[in-house]
Amino acid sequence: MMVCEMRQLVGEESLVPLPRGTLPRTCACFLAAMVVALLLMMAPEDFIGLLATSMLMLTTGPLLHGVCLLMEEWLFRSSTRYRGRLLTGQMLLSCVGGRTLLSLGLAGLLLALEGDHQTEGGRWKLVVLLSVLYIPLKNLEILGPCQVEVSAICEEKKNNxxxxxxxxxxxxxxxxxxxxxxxxxxxxxxxxxxxxxxxxxxxxxxxxxxxxxxxxxxxxxxxxxxxxxxxxxxxxxxxxxxxxxxxxxxxxxxxxxxxxxxxxxxxxxxxxxxxxxxxxxxxxxxxxxxxxxxxxxxxxxxxxxxxxxxxxxxxxxxxxxxxxxxxxxxxxxxxxxxxxxxxxxxxxxCLTPHPHQDVGHILTPAQPGGGHQCSDAPMSVDPELMISQDLPRSLKDPVETSDV
Incomplete structure (x- = not known):
């Protein structure tokens, strides 16, 4: 039996926002892949050095910011949040983050693989300058998460x-x-x-x-x-x-x-x-x-x-x-x-009737949309016992007996 077709309520339910998806991550990965492919075509010999320097710039700043957070946790929060332990792995990961440390290690590995090109002075000056500037920009909330990011984090972690x-x-x-x-x-x-x-x-x-x-x-x-x-x-x-x-x-x-x-x-x-x-x-x-x-x-x-x-x-x-x-x-x-x-x-x-039931007592005439409208009439009848008069049949598959 099929459930009777009816109009869905759209109004208030349409106001409920859907959970945030992964479209921003997909767009970010696609854009990064396009830029990486473009750099590989333009300057393949300098690609590893540019990649290592960029990762170093982006990870050293968060590392220094995490060290600043670690100082407060170590001096004023160790007895209340970390059971009196002065420095633990949990405290370090909470302030710095495991992904930041992993990215920093990968950047160092790429610089080691680069060889002689890592000694250029201008590149290291740029790394130091950007890393130091990241700290005040982060604390002034210029580089902080926007309202949508905070909302997405709270929804994902169920912290709302x-x-x-x-x-x-x-x-x-x-x-x-x-x-x-x-x-x-x-x-x-x-x-x-x-x-x-x-x-x-x-x-x-x-x-x-x-x-x-x-x-x-x-x-x-x-x-x-x-x-x-x-x-x-x-x-x-x-x-x-x-x-x-x-x-x-x-x-x-x-x-x-x-x-x-x-x-x-x-x-x-x-x-x-x-x-x-x-x-x-x-x-x-x-x-x-x-x-x-x-x-x-x-x-x-x-x-x-x-x-x-x-x-x-x-x-x-x-x-x-x-x-x-x-x-x-x-x-x-x-x-x-x-x-x-x-x-x-x-x-x-409101279910559709059995084919042997009186349809006139269940469904009204067809509407302009092509469907039927359910009425308030009784929806069921007393069950009947049906006995087949056919002789028992074999369960074997049919065998082809015709001549070719």
């Missing part, structure tokens, strides 16, 4: 604020309450409420709202008048971090559609975004509005990746990214929630 908040939100909350306590709470809730909440399976997920501006309202009714508080699910009590019977609860809301029909679902904001919002208003956090928006998108991408790889939380959540640029519509929040609920129902449970 958003990474920590996403993992904390998952390990400290979602992983505890979603499997399987949320299903049990919803089942218990349905037995005590005969009005028909959570009729559709797609609405039995926890809807997690993530506004891009990280400004979380305390009451959803204040954001949209089509959303009203319905009731609370039964409390989930867990022993956590020395607290006996710590209480976790979820709220159920009624969301009205354009026809006035009510749809119940459990939803809440991602509380970790409140930390990002408050950090952006603290002067000593170094966290502005631009950085906050970037961290919210990174939080959404990280949390989505974590939950997609979590077998315990699968099919128990829905992440909804809210674009704060649509504040002109007073019912934008309710429309977004309803569109996600409808998408869940169609994606999970």
């Amino acid at each position: 604020v958003a990474h920590g908040l996403a993992w904390s939100f998952y390990l400290g909350y979602l992983k505890l309450v979603l499997p399987p306590d949320l299903e049990n709470s919803i089942a218990s809730f349905r037995t005590t409420h005969s009005a028909g909440p959570f009729e559709k399976r797609g609405s039995r997920r926890l809807l997690i709202l993530l506004p891009l501006n990280a400004n979380i309202a305390q009451n959803l009714e204040d954001e949209d008048t089509n959303i009203q508080f319905y009731d609370n699910l039964p409390n989930i009590e867990l022993d956590r971090a020395g607290v006996r019977g710590r209480v976790y609860k979820h709220s159920v809301y009624s969301v009205l559609d354009e026809n006035g029909k009510s749809h119940q679902c459990a939803m809440e904001y991602a509380t970790s975004l409140m930390t990002l919002y408050q950090m952006s208003h603290e002067s000593n956090s170094g966290f502005g509005e631009r950085e906050r928006r970037e961290q919210v998108l990174l939080f959404y991408r990280t949390l989505q990746d974590i939950l997609e790889h979590s077998l315990d939380c699968r099919n128990r959540y829905t992440l909804i990214l809210l674009n704060d640029e649509r504040e002109d519509d007073p019912h934008f929040l309710s429309k977004t929630i309803l569109s996600h609920l409808l998408q869940q129902e169609r994606e999970e449970y």
